[in-house]
Amino acid sequence: MEGSSDHTRLMNIFLGLSMNIPKWPNTLKQLGYEVEIIEGDIPEANPDLIFTSRRLDHSLIIECKSKNTEEKQINKYLQLKFDPSLLIKRGIVNKVIHQHRYMLDIAFTSFFDISHDKLLIKNGIPFLYVIKGNSNKIKIIEKRISDFTKNELNRKFPIQIPEDSRPPYLLYPFDPKEKEIFVISILTELLNFSLKGKSTFTMEELLKSIFKNIWEVIGDHKKKEFRNIGTRLLEKIKKEELKPYIKKEDNVWHVILKKDNKSYQAFQNKCNVIIKSLKEKLKQKTLKEI
C-alpha cells in the first residue's frame, strides 16, 4: 500500500502481538502482556504503546519510529524508567499486582535498521527491528542493542513470522498519514449515509461516523489534519469523479445516490478510479522522496 504510515503499521504489528489475532503471533500475550495505552497523552511523555503484564509485574513501552530518535524524547522515557511508579501513581498503568516489584522497559521499533543509533546505544535501549523479506512481507522481529530487564521477554526474541502470517492492518487504522485507508473510509461512509437515508452531513459528522468514540480521544492537531484531508478530498472529487453524487451548499455536504444495486456498482467503479489515482500519486511522491 502506497503512502501508508510506518508508524501505524508498527502500531498494528505490536498491538497484534499482544492480542489473539488469527494468523499473527501472540508473543506478548503469551507472557500476559495486555495493551494499557494506545497513543497515550500523559505529562511525562507521549508513548505510542504501553503493555503491562500482571504475571511479570512489568510494563513495556513501545515507541514506533521511522528513522530518527530524539534526545529529548529519550530523556523523558529514561525518567520514567528510573521511577516507573509514576505510571502507577498517575493511574496510567492499572494491571500491576506487586507494585514494589514493578519494572518498566522502553523499546524503540522500526522497519529501518537503527541499531547504530548513538542515543539508543548510549542509553542501552533495546531496539526491535522489524525485518521484511521478499515482496514486503515481514519475516522476523529481532531484538538488538540491549536486553530487557525481564529474561522471559528476552527469550521470546527473535520472533519468527510464519510464511502464511500477515500483520493486522485494520486493527488500529487511525492515522491521517494512512491516506489510502482514510480515503476508502470516507468513500464507504458516503454510501453508508446514503443507505441510511442521511443525505446531508457536515465534515465533523462524517469524521465522527468513521471514527465513532475514538474521535473524542484524537488530539486536536490530528483532528485538524483529518478535517483538512477530508475536506480537500471531497472538494476535489465533487468536481471530478463523484460530480453526480456529491455537492456542497453552505458548508453542508449532500450525497445523492439511488438505493439500488446498479447505482451502487457505478459508485463503486468511481471509487476505484479515485483510489487508483491516489495510489499513483502516492507512488510518485514516494519515488521522489527516495
Add this chain to the structure above:
Amino acid sequence: MKVKNRKELFEHLENIMARTYEKIKEEGKLEYEQNLLKSFIIESNEPNLNSLKQSQSKEFKVDIFPTEDKTLHVLNISLKEKKKAVFYVDSFNPRFWIFHTTSKSILVNTIIKKLVGVIGGKLDHPWLYTNFLDTIRKESTQVRGTGIQYKYGDVFPDENQEVEEFSMRIWGSMAQNIIEQLRRSSQLKHTLTLSSIGIKQVYNNDFVIEDITYWGRFLARGTSIQAHLEVVENIQKKYQSILSQIEKERITYKKREHSIKIEGRPLLITFKKKIEDLNKFLEVVVSSKIPFRLWGIKTFIEKDFALVVGIDLHNGDKFSMEVTPVWIRFYLPEGACGNTVIRLVTNLQKYYDADTKLEGIENGRII
C-alpha cells in the same frame, strides 16, 4: 383465514399439515390449490414489524393486521402482478421472526426473497451452513433426504473449473456414507455443500416430516404442529447462539482517560481451495450482488494480500477484511450484525469451497 391468536392459528395449521400428509401418503400428490405448510425464519435487525410497510416498494405491497396477541400479526403481501400471499408472522423473538404460510410455494419463496432483498431493509435469511444442517440431520429421529448443491459457475466468472456445478439429492439414511465416499474424490471434495435436509421428528406420539433449506425455509407435513414448532425453534435457538458467539468478537474501541482500549478481535475464514486470482475473487464478493450483498473498496498491500473496507447492503453495517488466497481476517465493528459473516461463509461454501470454515480465537471453530 382470520386468526385471533396463536391457539387458533396452530389448530388451523395442524389441520393443514395433517391433511396434506394424508393426501401425499395416499395419493402421492396434493389436490389443486392445496399447499403444504411453509415456515421461514427471518433474521431481523429491526425490532418493529411495521417497518415492513416502509420497505415496501413498487415490487410488493404489505398490509399488516394485528391479532389479540401483540407478537402475532397477519400479513397480506402482494406482488405487483396482483398475486397475493397470506403470512402469519410470529415476532415473539424480535431478532428472529417466523413467517408461517400455506400459500403457494413459488409465490411465497419469491415474496420472502424480495422482502429480504430490500437494500437497507435490515432483514436477512438465517444462513444454515453445511455443518449446521449436518448437526440438525444427525440429531433428528430419522434422516429422510440430503440435498447437495454447489454452484461456482453461477457467481464466479472463471470457466476453467474442474467442476462448475454439482447437485445431488440422496434419499434415505445412508447419505453421510455416500458423501464421505465422494469426499475422497479430489475433483468433488470442494463441492459437497449441503443445501437442504429432509428429516422426521417425533414429538410425544406424533411427528412432523420437514424439508429444511439452507436459507431457512421449512416445508412441513405430519400430525403435530408442536413437533414442527419445536424443529423451527430448535434451529432458531442454535443459530442465535452461533450469532451471539460471533457478535462477542466484534471490535470495540473504548475511550479511556488517557487512551483507547480495544476489545474483541477479527474472525478467521479459511479455505482449502486456494484463490488463484484474488482481484477477480474480491470483485465478485464485494460487487453488491446476490448472494453476498456486500459493497466494498479493495486495495492491495502485496500481490497476494488485500484490504477491503465495505458495507453490508442488508443493514448498512460496516465491515473490513484482510484477504490472502487461503484465509480472510474479518473485522466486525461494534454494533454490526454477525449475520454478515455467516452469509459470507455459507455462500462461499455453496459457490466457492465447501470446506470454507470460520474460526474465532476464543471459541475455536464456529462454522
